[in-house]
Amino acid sequence: MAGSKQMKDNSIPDSLHNSIKAFLSLLKTMYRSMPLLMIVFTFLIVYLATKLSSNATTMVAILSAVIVISSICIYVKSNNYGEAVLALSAGLFTVYTVEWTPSLFIGFIVVWILFTVTVFFINSVRIASKIESILLDAAISLGNREQTDKETKKQLEAISNSVKNSVLMPDERAEILRLFCFRKIDIDKMQTGLHWVNIYFGITKIPYMDLASFVSEVIKNTTLYAGITIDNVFDYIYVGMRNTPASPLEYIDIFKKTRHILASTKNTILYFQTLNDFFSSGQLINKVEEYVESIVVID
Numbered sequence: 001m002a003g004s005k006q007m008k009d010n011s012i013p014d015s016l017h018n019s020i021k022a023f024l025s026l027l028k029t030m031y032r033s034m035p036l037l038m039i040v041f042t043f044l045i046v047y048l049a050t051k052l053s054s055n056a057t058t059m060v061a062i063l064s065a066v067i068v069i070s071s072i073c074i075y076v077k078s079n080n081y082g083e084a085v086l087a088l089s090a091g092l093f094t095v096y097t098v099e100w101t102p103s104l105f106i107g108f109i110v111v112w113i114l115f116t117v118t119v120f121f122i123n124s125v126r127i128a129s130k131i132e133s134i135l136l137d138a139a140i141s142l143g144n145r146e147q148t149d150k151e152t153k154k155q156l157e158a159i160s161n162s163v164k165n166s167v168l169m170p171d172e173r174a175e176i177l178r179l180f181c182f183r184k185i186d187i188d189k190m191q192t193g194l195h196w197v198n199i200y201f202g203i204t205k206i207p208y209m210d211l212a213s214f215v216s217e218v219i220k221n222t223t224l225y226a227g228i229t230i231d232n233v234f235d236y237i238y239v240g241m242r243n244t245p246a247s248p249l250e251y252i253d254i255f256k257k258t259r260h261i262l263a264s265t266k267n268t269i270l271y272f273q274t275l276n277d278f279f280s281s282g283q284l285i286n287k288v289e290e291y292v293e294s295i296v297v298i299d
Contacts (some may be wrong), residue, residue, distance in 0.1 A: 049265040059105045060095060065110060124157040130275065131174045135160075138178035142187065152187070159191045167202045176212040189230060193219055197232040204241065214252050221263040228268060236272050244279040254288045261289070264298045271296050274285030 005051055067088060073182055075084035098104070139152035147155075160173040163202045168176070175176050176197055193215045200211045215234070254275060255262075262271050274295045 056100060059100045059102075063095045063100070063105070063108065064092060065259075066109075067095060087185070097194055109121055118299065127169075127171050127212050131160075134171065134174040134178050138174070138181040141178070142181040142184070144187070151267060155187065156181075156190070159194060160189075162191055163198050164196050168198050168208055172208055173198075179209065179212045180216055183220065185216055185219055189219055196238075198224055199238065200241070200248070203238075206252070210252070217255070217259055218262075221265045222268050223261050225266055232242070233268055233272070236269060240272060240276045243278050246279045250279075252276070254285065256286075257288055258292045261292050261296055261298060265296050267296055 044252055069086045070090065071088035073170075074087050075081060078084070098266045126199075135153045137151065138156055139149040142152055144152045149217075156177050160170065160177060163173060166173065173194060177190060178191055185193060193212075197208060197211045197215050200206070200215070201208050204211070218233065218237070219230060222230065224230065224233075237251075243264050244251060258271075258275070262268065265271060271292070274292050278291050281291065283291060
């Protein structure tokens with residue numbers, strides 16, 4: 001019960017944090033694709049602030065909204081209600097005690113926007129540098145003899161950028177690819193692996209590196225046969241996670257207990273079907289190996 005209560009307590013900030021991460025990722029993608037549009041958008045905000053500065057009530061309303069949004073960002077980042085309330089109280093106190101004139105209002109908005117944009121770009125540069133370092137480590141660890149480390153790094157960058165509607169940040173995708181390289185996953189399978197880590201993370205909220213480890217184990221231990229692709233396998237796992245009477249963590253746990261069976265059989269789909277059936281059988285978790293071995297043929 002205590003664990004359930006804690007999960008409920010954390011669900012709102014976690015969801016809000018993930019939403020803001022997705023929004024920031026969208027902004028960064030937009031800037032990389034259309035930098036001029038982002039610059040025009042910034043100047044448009046300044047222009048609107050100038051136009052709205054003639055009405056005192058409007059100025060106070062806009063400034064209050066800025067303070068509230070900033071306080072929410074502080075809370076999401078720090079998960080500290082007291083710190084966020086302190087920032088909110090100090091900001092609102094300033095807004096409602098200062099006699100705002102058009103010049104003060106415009107100056108505040110311009111400085112706030114410049115600060116926000118500067119922090120955004122500094123953070124983008126920091127993340128880009130981090131990604132560069134991670135992918136270079138990944139390329140070196142992969143040790144592809146057919147191309148240079150720089151060529152491998154560019155290939156990894158292309159794989160990272162290929163994920164559509166990603167709920168993972170660019171640096172998180174880079175860390176996942178580095179893990180795949182450490183595990184010596186074939187580079188041709190990394191795009192599929194990253195794609196499914198992104199999907200599983202979206203539905204389970206399990207730490208992305210744990211999911212990356214799970215996906216890499218599936219890829220390494222799965223034997224494919226005619227008509228079956230690795231996408232088919234991951235799709236089957238997806239359905240199993242959604243439909244079996246167990247949590248995704250329990251699903252991954254029994255996979256870890258029985259992955260040696262998967263590595264020893266060509267009946268890949270039967271193996272995952274057996275995992276799904278095991279949860280419906282109502283047996284104890286410590287019986288899973290015996291249950292799977294009784295059904296799946298080991299070659």
